[in-house]
Amino acid sequence: xxxxxxxxxxxxxxxxxxxxxxxxxxxxxxxxxxxxxxxxxxxxxxxxxxxxxxxxxxxxxxxxxxxxxxxxxxxxxxxxxxxxxxxxxxxxxxxxxxxxxxxxxxxxxxxxxxxxxxxxxxxxxxxxxxxxxxxxxxxxxxxxxxxxxxxxxxxxxxxxxxxxxxxxxxxxxxxxxxxxxxxxxxxxxxxxxxxxxxxxxxxxxxxxxxxxxxxxxxxxxxxxxxxxxxxxxxxxxxxxxxxxxxxxxxxxxxxxxxxxxxxxxxxxxxxxxxxxxxxxxxxxxxxxxxxxxxxxxxxxxxxxxxxxxxxxxxxxxxxxxxxxxxxxxxxxxxxxxxxxxxxxxxxxxxxxx
Amino acid sequence: xxxxxxxxxxxxxxxxxxxxxxxxxxxxxxxxxxxxxxxxxxxxxxxxxxxxxxxxxxxxxxxxxxxxxxxxxxxxxxxxxxxxxxxxxxxxxxxxxxxxxxxxxxxxxxxxxxxxxxxxxxxxxxxxxxxxxxxxxxxxxxxxxxxxxxxxxxxxxxxxxxxxxxxxxxxxxxxxxxxxxxxxxxxxxxxxxxxxxxxxxxxxxxxxxxxxxxxxxxxxxxxxxxxxxxxxxxxxxxxxxxxxxxxxxxxxxxxxxxxxxxxxxxxxxxxxxxxxxxxxxxxxxxxxxxxxxxxxxxxxxxxxxxxxxxxxxxxxxxxxxxxxxxxxxxxxxxxxxxxxxxxxxxxxxxxxx
DNA sequence: CTGAAAGCGCTTACAG
DNA sequence: CTGAAAGCGCTTACAG
Numbered sequence: 001x002x003x004x005x006x007x008x009x010x011x012x013x014x015x016x017x018x019x020x021x022x023x024x025x026x027x028x029x030x031x032x033x034x035x036x037x038x039x040x041x042x043x044x045x046x047x048x049x050x051x052x053x054x055x056x057x058x059x060x061x062x063x064x065x066x067x068x069x070x071x072x073x074x075x076x077x078x079x080x081x082x083x084x085x086x087x088x089x090x091x092x093x094x095x096x097x098x099x100x101x102x103x104x105x106x107x108x109x110x111x112x113x114x115x116x117x118x119x120x121x122x123x124x125x126x127x128x129x130x131x132x133x134x135x136x137x138x139x140x141x142x143x144x145x146x147x148x149x150x151x152x153x154x155x156x157x158x159x160x161x162x163x164x165x166x167x168x169x170x171x172x173x174x175x176x177x178x179x180x181x182x183x184x185x186x187x188x189x190x191x192x193x194x195x196x197x198x199x200x201x202x203x204x205x206x207x208x209x210x211x212x213x214x215x216x217x218x219x220x221x222x223x224x225x226x227x228x229x230x231x232x233x234x235x236x237x238x239x240x241x242x243x244x245x246x247x248x249x250x251x252x253x254x255x256x257x258x259x260x261x262x263x264x265x266x267x268x269x270x271x272x273x274x275x276x277x278x279x280x281x282x283x284x285x286x287x288x289x290x291x292x293x294x295x296x297x298x299x300x301x302x303x304x305x306x307x308x309x310x311x312x313x314x315x316x317x318x319x320x321x322x323x324x325x326x327x328x329x330x331x332x333x334x335x336x337x338x339x340x341x342x343x344x345x346x347x348x349x350x351x352x353x
Numbered sequence: 354x355x356x357x358x359x360x361x362x363x364x365x366x367x368x369x370x371x372x373x374x375x376x377x378x379x380x381x382x383x384x385x386x387x388x389x390x391x392x393x394x395x396x397x398x399x400x401x402x403x404x405x406x407x408x409x410x411x412x413x414x415x416x417x418x419x420x421x422x423x424x425x426x427x428x429x430x431x432x433x434x435x436x437x438x439x440x441x442x443x444x445x446x447x448x449x450x451x452x453x454x455x456x457x458x459x460x461x462x463x464x465x466x467x468x469x470x471x472x473x474x475x476x477x478x479x480x481x482x483x484x485x486x487x488x489x490x491x492x493x494x495x496x497x498x499x500x501x502x503x504x505x506x507x508x509x510x511x512x513x514x515x516x517x518x519x520x521x522x523x524x525x526x527x528x529x530x531x532x533x534x535x536x537x538x539x540x541x542x543x544x545x546x547x548x549x550x551x552x553x554x555x556x557x558x559x560x561x562x563x564x565x566x567x568x569x570x571x572x573x574x575x576x577x578x579x580x581x582x583x584x585x586x587x588x589x590x591x592x593x594x595x596x597x598x599x600x601x602x603x604x605x606x607x608x609x610x611x612x613x614x615x616x617x618x619x620x621x622x623x624x625x626x627x628x629x630x631x632x633x634x635x636x637x638x639x640x641x642x643x644x645x646x647x648x649x650x651x652x653x654x655x656x657x658x659x660x661x662x663x664x665x666x667x668x669x670x671x672x673x674x675x676x677x678x679x680x681x682x683x684x685x686x687x688x689x690x691x692x693x694x695x696x697x698x699x700x701x702x703x704x705x706x
Numbered sequence: 707c708t709g710a711a712a713g714c715g716c717t718t719a720c721a722g
Numbered sequence: 723c724t725g726a727a728a729g730c731g732c733t734t735a736c737a738g
Contacts, residue, residue, distance in 0.1 A: 018709075020733060049731055052731035055731080057732080057734085058714065069433065076424045076425070095423070357715055369715090369717090404714090405717090406715080406717075
């Protein structure tokens with residue numbers, strides 16, 4: 001059906017080997033011969049068969065990227081950074097949606113292994129399920145042993161990796177704890193004492209680290225860690241909305257609401273708006289990530305900037321090998337507190353309860 | 354290095370053909386034999402080589418998706434819809450970023466052809482460059498002739514396709530003109546007469562269709578189409594910001610500013626805010642797309658909803674063949690005017706100039 | 707600089 | 723139900 005390298009060879013009056021050499025440009029070929037081959041390629045509209053080539057050369061120019069949700073800018077931006085680096089390194093990035101499902105994560109890894117992907121980047125916080133982590137770790141160890149570069153982006157290093165694989169697995173992570181701690185400290189410095197917190201989904205590293213930072217700031221200030229002030233979300237706007245409702249019900253006296261990401265913070269803002277509570281005069285609100293829209297929220301959202309694109313680019317470079325392995329295989333990118341309009345001083349309140 | 358099907362066969366004491374049959378499950382194999390093979394597969398941690406399989410079976414389970422920018426939710430949401438449908442159909446979606454470059458569009462199409470992708474979906478408005486369109490069309494015709502399903506999503510049908518290829522190329526498009534017309538008509542009904550318009554990048558179908566709808570509404574109302582009221586953007590927030598500055602400079606008396614997408618509308622809002630102009634009391638603002646954040650803008654953005662996810666799903670289904678071809682190969686998805694807070698009645702103004 | 711030949715790891719008629 | 727063998731379309735030592 002499709003024309004093959006042999007067709008081109010026949011037309012150019014040379015051997016298949018020569019055509020291959022012209023195509024790959026990795027071997028000397030006489031200029032005249034080269035031209036004849038190139039003409040034949042054009043005339044026949046020849047396109048090399050990537051599978052045959054990958055099989056014969058046992059190489060692959062694919063880089064797999066696993067994301068929880070590509071419609072979410074958090075992942076979109078990271079993936080875009082990875083893809084740029086991959087393209088610069090000559091690799092074709094394959095972005096796979098896991099929907100945050102451990103099951104699918106494993107399925108896609110297997111699929112990528114099948115295609116003998118040259119590299120794979122896992123993005124976003126990982127689930128803290130020991131069994132699943134062991135499964136992923138052994139899959140990654142296997143792939144690594146077969147020469148696939150593996151990079152973790154936006155999650156902590158995996159302890160479950162084989163001793164053999166561990167040194168070759170790079171990790172790009174964010175200073176989530178530090179950022180969360182700085183954010184809550186900022187609120188406390190502004191006089192807030194009853195601060196509600198909306199977490200991400202349970203059992204995810206990102207969720208835990210951000211919450212730990214928040215708690216650390218409370219502890220630093222000698223404030224109690226009241227479980228009634230913590231409500232669980234799942235990083236979606238709707239869950240932020242629901243959690244804010246719940247927190248307001250439990251503790252009408254909160255003066256600040258912190259969400260573990262910007263998307264949920266928008267849901268929180270919506271609740272306050274509907275209740276007729278002013279931001280930040282009545283209640284301060286803060287998010288995390290600094291997604292593009294957070295600047296345009298009403299009012300602009302105080303948040304913690306996470307360098308998603310850079311992280312993606314670094315991860316991509318590690319994956320294609322255009323960046324040397326960092327010491328210990330670990331690259332920790334700093335986060336930065338961004339003070340904007342949604343946070344203000346704690347309002348004066350009559351001491352109820 | 355990696356274990357092969359032959360290794361599995363040896364271990365299970367059967368022929369490679371039998372292993373292949375067990376793996377593919379498309380041929381009767383004795384239960385006992387099957388079990389022995391399955392055990393060997395597990396013990397050896399065998400993973401089939403996708404390239405060898407694709408070569409031998411001359412099939413591919415890849416679906417390529419071309420997007421302008423995957424960090425942009427407009428594309429992220431569409432791609433996510435495509436990927437869901439692809440996964441449901443057993444295809445692995447490959448999302449490629451073209452950065453809106455015709456050059457890269459072609460490069461990626463060639464790459465996908467190499468990999469013998471089973472289907473390809475081109476998303477977003479296309480560039481109106483006759484030469485480039487001919488090149489893309491001939492590439493798509495070629496791929497289509499080789500059995501690759503091609504689907505256009507979010508752009509108009511291509512007239513440049515080969516007569517042979519045309520009937521098999523599906524198109525999912527949006528009623529951009531109608532949406533834009535309804536939006537501007539809404540503004541006019543509220544008394545706006547001097548309406549600034551921020552376009553997308555020149556030479557893109559989406560840009561042109563939305564602008565045409567806007568102009569149609571002006572014409573419907575007998576209003577002049579003043580070129581000074583139109584400024585060019587490129588769909589980015591920054592360009593919306595700059596265009597708003599320009600429009601305000603040219604025509605300080607505008608009472609409404611319409612942006613060709615929500616992202617630019619945010620830039621427009623930022624300018625008004627900085628100038629101390631109230632939205633919508635002093636100037637109304639509207640966008641297009643209804644991206645997730647538009648609801649949370651300050652104030653919530655009046656816009657035109659474009660069913661991105663559905664479009665992606667439909668395109669994905671057409672690409673995997675789980676949805677029959679629509680009549681004429683064309684599926685036009687409706688758009689819907691969403692009236693929110695950023696648009697209000699035109700302010701009373703002293704008749705300057 | 708060029709070619710003949712073996713091999714990459716599968717699938718699939720063809721036989722039995 | 724199972725196997726031997728040819729073939730998918732390339733690449734790459736090996737010779738010359």
